[in-house]
Amino acid sequence: MVSLEPIVCPVRDCPIPIDVMLRSSENFLIGAHKANLSHHSDGFPDVDAVSDSSEVVDVTESTETLKLLMKFVHKRPYPNVSLLQDNVLLDLAMASEKYMVHSAMIACSMCLQFTAQKYPIRALAYAVQYGYAEIMDAAAPFTVFESMETVENGLNSESALFAWVGQKRRFEKGFGSN
Structure with a gap:
């Protein structure tokens, strides 16, 4: 079952449009940004590797872990x-x-x-x-x-x-x- 909550970036007031969605181990969708993932990590696919912005990427991490991790791929505290x-x-x-x-x-x-x-x-x-x-x-x-x-x-x-x-x-x- 997928969450019915709107898909948003876990960083409060983030102005960057969501262009990739991550699905947690509990089936919650978390909004992310291909460029941020590419620039702030070496483990996510490169910015050009995911072409369809409606594509969902399944990951094994929990929702809480993913939300925290996404806060480390932004230029914020x-x-x-x-x-x-x-x-x-x-x-x-x-x-x-x-x-x-x-x-x-x-x-x-x-x-x-x-x-x-x-x-x-x-x-x-x-x-x-x-x-x-x-x-x-x-x-x-x-x-x-x-x-x-x-x-x-x-x-x-x-x-x-x-x-x-x-x-x-x-x-x-x-x-x-x-």
Whole structure:
């Protein structure tokens, strides 16, 4: 079911005409601008790639995540990501990496570096997947008391799990455990 609300840009008072529509995972349509997507990201198709302005582009992100992400592809003040709930911040961080919205990538990664202790396994998985050593360093110490099963379920790859096991062993040796 598609939303019956008018399709608008999520940026308040945006004067730019909508020329592409994004359909969220909940089937809500969000208005966007091909030129903005092209100029402010490296992950959306180029401005000339979508020719039909009535075309709908299906994406896997939630409506909330897409609305936040679209605020980073405008020449306006960006949202304060430090005020976002944990899962919303992580979802935005993942979407910003997927679509390579650099302004959102840096805002989210900096915030995650200082809040990784709140959700260390998800932060660690994100950091390993996208190569943020500072976030890995911030999150890893808060995961050493987690069970192997919990961490294995939370991390995205075997290499991340092996890195975690190495970190846990170093931690345990430092405290005289086996």
